Amino acid sequence: MRILVVEDEGRIAGRIERMSRSFFGAQLQGITICESVEEGLLFLESNEIEVLLLDLNLNGRDGFELLKSVISGSFHTIIISAYTEKAITAFEYGVLDFVAKPFDERRLSQAFQRISVAENQKENGLRFLAVKRAGNIVLIDVNELIYIKGAGIYSELHLKNGKQELHDKSLEKLEQLLPASFERIHKSYIVPIGQSMKITVGSGSKYHLLLENGEILPIGRTRYAALKEKLFH
């Protein structure tokens, strides 16, 4: 686990570092503290991380600029901020968790646990997926998705307008962020429930899902029961 902390308050940065070390223990491969947006971005250019812990107000600057530019990255972002009223917006942009200041060890641990739990963020309203396109960040409304296909460490977003976008986050990470209306039907596919028409059973008990646009996607054998449950109840 490699962590980047972007926090301008020395004492708080130290606190986060201490708590991270105690949570991850030997799993922690590295933790870096940056105290400004520029430093953080510079670090990300040449370093791979798994988790970004970000303060939204750095030296009087709005951390959302940074948020927009990092949210398309392959890593998870956890916001640690005094501005609780910004939590909803942060979730819309696809952060894994929002830890309000002042925080204690229990709350930060809770946020860290989310990293390892492959589960939908049922209560959180992700609305946009940020993708990099020709050097720019483009926000894609999750309602525009037909399905998402895993492609190694990336994900392909298949959109209603027929286009495809590549997202830097893995299918596993996206599954953690997407709302409950999305279902992992296969190790390589996530589908919004609203897009599915019916389940067909093929030879050799192979299951398929017919989508509204006519496309047919495979259903994982282990996931069939859960999907059936969700579709018919």
Place this chain on the structure above:
Amino acid sequence: MFRFPILIALLLVLCSCKNKVTYEFSEPAYKQGDDPAWAGKGLSLKGWNQERGQTGTQVFWLRTDISLNRSATTEHLGILIHNFGAFEVFWDGHKIGENGKVSGSTAELPGIVTTCFLIPDSLATNGSHLLALRTSQSYEQHTQRRLGLRIQSYSSILQEPLIIMSFMNLMAGAFLIAAVYYFFLFINSNRKEYAILICCITCFLFFALLIVEYIKFYIAIPYTRFYLRLETIGWLTFAISLLVPLYFTIQFSFKRRGFLMGILLLVLLCIYVSHFREYDLTAIYFSYAMWFASFAVVINALVQKEKGAGIVLAGLLLSAIGNFFLYYDFGLFISFTIIVLCMLYLQAIRTREVEMAHQTSLLVSARLKLELLKKHIQPHFIKNTLTSLIDWVEESPKEGALFVQALAAEFDILNQISDATLVAVSKEIELCEVHLKVMQFRKEIRYDWTSSNIELSDMIPPAIIHTALENGITHSAPPEDGIIRFNLSFERGKGYKKYTLTTTAKNRPMRKDSPSGTGFQYIQARLTESYGTRWEFDSRSLTNGWQTEIKIYTPE
């Protein structure tokens, strides 16, 4: 607003309609000497003169033929005589009254300038009559005052002045109240505004003018005192004619005030000298001069787009029209009234402006106070502080307690200064020091505070150095030795004082949309609140830090 003068005019017209008596009288003839037979009708005018001549203290007679024609015969007739001297009045040979005591065995008792007498009904028939005055004019011997006569219903002779007076007194009272009001306003206002004083004096002079003009109706003025009143009216008109344009030049910020007022004064003096002892005419010329001077100022104000110039111009034009159409006494007063009303209107506009400016400044002060308090309860400050605090308490409770104390001290000072618009610089420094203590706990950076040449009791707006300090903290990273240094220095020079806050540190990279703007806005708003435009503010980065300068211009 202008209904009132129109009403007066209408009433006067109605009054004159009631007068159904027509009369003519011949040029008066004078003869020195004393003969009771001269009172009678049908006397040959041989040896009588058109002029009074030099009569000295001697008795002389004055005769004039009157032809009378009246439609209604039920009313009692009266005759109003305007004449200098003491005299006995004979109507067709019958003595109908006397005014003063004609000189004879005793010295003359001067008569009243304007008197009225009842004409006996039996003698007030249609046809020709004779009016003879047995007169002496022991005083003002050289004044050749023309005889003035008016014959009309006796009751209307008595009532007319009362009607005129009622309106004029009403008007005079209104201006007196205005004068008193503006006087109180002037003496009670902190800023001694001379426009208000001029307004007050003009209102008072106008009140005096109205009173002096119509005093003739209720005070019996002997002819020896006749010119005193006219002289007074002349000087009152003179003063008003000077003050009204002066007022407009102040209210409309006329640039060449001295020049215009100088010319006006010169013109007024010329009028006075060249028309010496032509009282009414002089007054009218004074009013013309005033009108033209005011007109020039108002036109200039229109060009400058001054508030209220349009209304005043309309008032001036209206007064010119009124003056043109009305009998000169009334015309003069009505046009004066309109112009003075314009002044009052302007004054009201200015008062409203001042009031609005005051309201705005109160709002600004309230907003600034709020901003100062908000700075310390906004989430960024309070929650970051609390998070650090929890950490200190968890990790080293002893230090945590010190942190709590520092925070409490900062809130204490804040509470003390938040209501004030100016605080002693010693308090401000205390706030800065305690803030650095808090920030030291939060940022775990060493801050060093020094000050030099400070006058501890000097007053400055609250939290402006504190705000500059916050800016320094935000934009600085610790230099090699790990200590960020702040120095506040003070300098007092001729007509100014200057505070300089120097931050010695490594500068963080700055961007154009830097939010330090809001902090600087606070400082600038505070400086404006207390010093108007008499300040300068400058904040810039140095190679090894940051420098903020606040320069306040002080009255010499």
